[in-house]
Amino acid sequence: MQGRLDMEGALTARDRVGIQDFVLLDETTEVAVISNLKKRFSKDLIYTYIGTLIVSVNPYKDLDIYNKKQMDVYMGVNFFELPPHIYALADNAYHTMLTEFNNHFILISGESGAGKTEASKKILQYYAVSCPSTTLMNTVRDKMLMSNPVLEAFGNAKTLKNDNSSRFGKYMDIQFDSQGDAVGGHILNYLLEKSRVVHQNHGERNFHVFYQLVEGGSDDLLTQLGLERDVQHYYYLTQGECAIVSSINDKNDWKSVKNALQVIEFDETNTSHLFRVVASVLHLGNVHFDPDSKGHALLKNNTELNWVSDLLGVDANNLKEGLTFRKIEAKTEQVLSPFTIDHAIYVRDALAKAIYGQTFTWLVNRINESMENKDSSRKTVIGLLDIYGFEVFYVNSFEQFCINYCNEKLQQLFIQLTLKAEQEEYEAEGIEWEPVQFFNNKIICDLVEEKHRGIISILDEECLRPGDATDLTFLDRLEEKMGNHPHFVTHRLADKMTRKTLERGDFRLLHYAGEVTYCVVGFLDKNNDLLYRNIKNLVCQSKNTIVRECFSAVDTTNKRRPETVATQFKNSLQKLTEMLMAKEAWYIRCLKSNESKQPGQFDEALIRHQVKYLGLMEHLRVRRAGFAYRRKYEDFLKRYKPLCPATWPHWRGMPADGVELLALHLGYLPDEYKMGRTKIFIRHPRTLYATEDAYEKCKHDLASKLQAKYKGYKVKGEFKKQKEAATKIETCWRGAQARKEKEKRAWAVKVIKKFIKAYINRGEAKSTDNSEYLAFVRQSYLNRLKNNLPKTVLDKTTWLTPPAVLTEASEILRKLHYRLMVRKYVRGIPPQKKAQLQMKVVTSAIFKGKKENYPPSIPQLFLDTRISEQEINIRVLSMIRNEQIKYSVPVIKYDRNGFKPRPRQLILTKTAAYLVEEAKIKQRVSYNSLQGISVSNLSDGIIAIHITCEDPKQKGDLIIQCEHLYEFLTKLSIIANKQDAIKVVQGSIKIQIQSGKENSVDFTTGQEPMVYKAKNGHLMVVATRTRTR
């Protein structure tokens, strides 16, 4: 077991609620132990380890920790990996058994009501659920499970301490085959408390089965058995005055028992005989005696006796005789000696106890037969020992003596096994065994069981010796023999102080668990457990097969007295210890949390008492003696290697060397640890805790580091992947791009080549070589042109120079464009302006580029007239009205002779021009006679109007000066339709003065404008130069 010690789970969980393993307590004091138990109990953690031993505290409430899910959790899991649980122990025992193919036993101890039977049932259920199974095995399994209700009905009873108290010791072997199937079972029973059949203390009951039968049995059955459905009717059921209790449902339990009997294959005969025995005991209890005149016992009522004889199948008279007389065999004749009433009752009760006790054993045997595995292949077993713990009552009797003796034996067994296991491990590991200080209780075991000198021997002697041996003579003998034994005291032997605590009929044993005072009353009787021979003979011939079987085994002809109860018990214990010594031990120590069976109550005093009586401290000390912790080098290294740079992350050398380095690095002192062959041994838990704390911290750091590294690694990986992907995409993309580029280039080269060739041939006629180029040139020119068209009509410079191919087209386009612009412009012109412009066009046609002051005249608007009709003399008007006046303008007229300037009005009508001075028309020039008009090219305003000379009415050419020369001449040319008649001349103008007489008007430029008659008789006109823009 030690070898499998694995405390990691416990270590990791140590701070959760108390400490999961007492071995790891820093202080091994009772106070620390109890406080740890209490802390855990308050959180419903009822299990705590001492190494592989489980301490269990009865919670007195249902905890949700026994379900299938929990079973699964504990299945196949290392002992210390999970919180302590009875399943962990069951599972480890099972797996060790399978792997090591050896036998195991689980010792469940504790005082009455501490939970032993519950624990054993839980283990059995665990195996039933978790072991592999076949249909065949299932029936065995069911039988094993079902043996419990039957044995509990017959062997359990309500006591003051426990409503379902087991009144017998039970050892059950569960047999497994090599596959781990539960294939069979076997039960050994110890020391049934038979006295309960005939007597119960106040508040206690007889064995459950009696009540179950009376309460639950069918009417038919009760009639057959002669029973009344009233527990109060039976003396054996009512002494405790609590036949009916609310916590027990006898009716239901009866059903379970009947069902269980079927499962364990009890046939009808057996079942019926079994119930007959039970009923016979009830009837026996109601057999009462009356004294006769001499005080001898007389049977009062034959009905009950008849029922007993009927149920047991014995002769009623013989029975009657057996109950009231003792048969003394003297030589050849038999003498009947009548009993006193007390004696008769004693015999009656003895018979009841004997029948019931034997039937119980028979029942166990039958169950064993039913669970027996007949296959002879080798089996391994796990034994479950549910045995009474130390008992200390106010008055302790023979039963307590036996029970406490049993506990002494088991304690001895435990010490031997534990020490042996420890010692063996030390030896195996080559570590020097350090003697462990512990109390060896062999001295007490010897005190009880030693041949000839032990208490049992003395008791037997007293029982067997002739003469009137009594309980008190037995006490005397004890005092004689044990007088100075350190563990034995009586009233007489005690010192003054102790004597006060002892009665005269008491003896006190100083058990390993504490002192217990026994009252000797009843010791001899209980030890003898005698059944008189005539009664014995009677039951031997019983027609009830069970009874017959039970008693015929006892050889009645053998005159030697049968073994006493104590000796039988001693021998069975001896056998049990021998059997257990050959097995590996597992322990469950059950503690009762309080006396009142209440959940959530932790009675410290009661717990302290049990901790002491169960020898928990002793156990802890043995487990802690020497070294508290040991681990295989590999495992130790595996867990703690991160703590030392030399061993982290890998230790390549021998594990032991690695651990040594680790220990040195951690600063273990030489006394604190030992290096075994395969394991390191650590003396104190605190050393381990320090290591574990360091480990936790380091684990944390390490985890962060690992996490960071892992994250880094992951991110890096991711990045690498992404980068690779990106590169790949990039490569593909670039490839695609390059291919595209290449294509583009090839295309470009082709295009450029073509372009160049076309460019070279651009002047040629359209051919395949240049057609595209030309088209392109055209298109591109047109596109450019579109965006660069002149915006106004006047803009003549903006037109883009066309390529050769488009010269013509460009010109057409240009014109078109201008026309368009002009059209647009013209369309936008108002009629007045249009008329004006039309006139200006005429002006332009006549003068543009010819007369110097023409350009500055352009912007000056032409008016309709310069003289309104109101300004014209009315006479003149009346004279020319019919001709329609078109235009009038003031002028200066130069005389033909002398060139005297005279201001005149010039009026243009439809047909002629009139020169008017006030009311006189000085001259009328019909347009028909208008030969021509001359003006100079300079900036003067002189106009020579040439008139046909043949006309006698005409006085020669007319010289006038007009401020509005262009306006006047334009109007005149339009009205008279004489555009072509106007001449622009340079130098001088010849004029006709009279017919045949000429003169000249000479034009020149000068500083000041002047008009005068020159010396040569010519009219001299000086004009200033007009600066052209």
Ligand SMILES: Nc1ncnc2c1ncn2[C@@H]1O[C@H](COP(=O)(O)OP(=O)(O)OP(=O)(O)O)[C@@H](O)[C@H]1O
């Ligand atoms: N693990 C448990 N969970 C809940 N209740 C429990 C547990 N163990 C014991 N009990 C309660 O305690 C009662 C007594 O338990 P049990 O009969 O097992 O005691 P015992 O130790 O066998 O006593 P005895 O020596 O008298 O036979 C049970 O009937 C049950 O009510």
Ligand SMILES: [Mg+2]
């Ligand atoms: Mg029990």
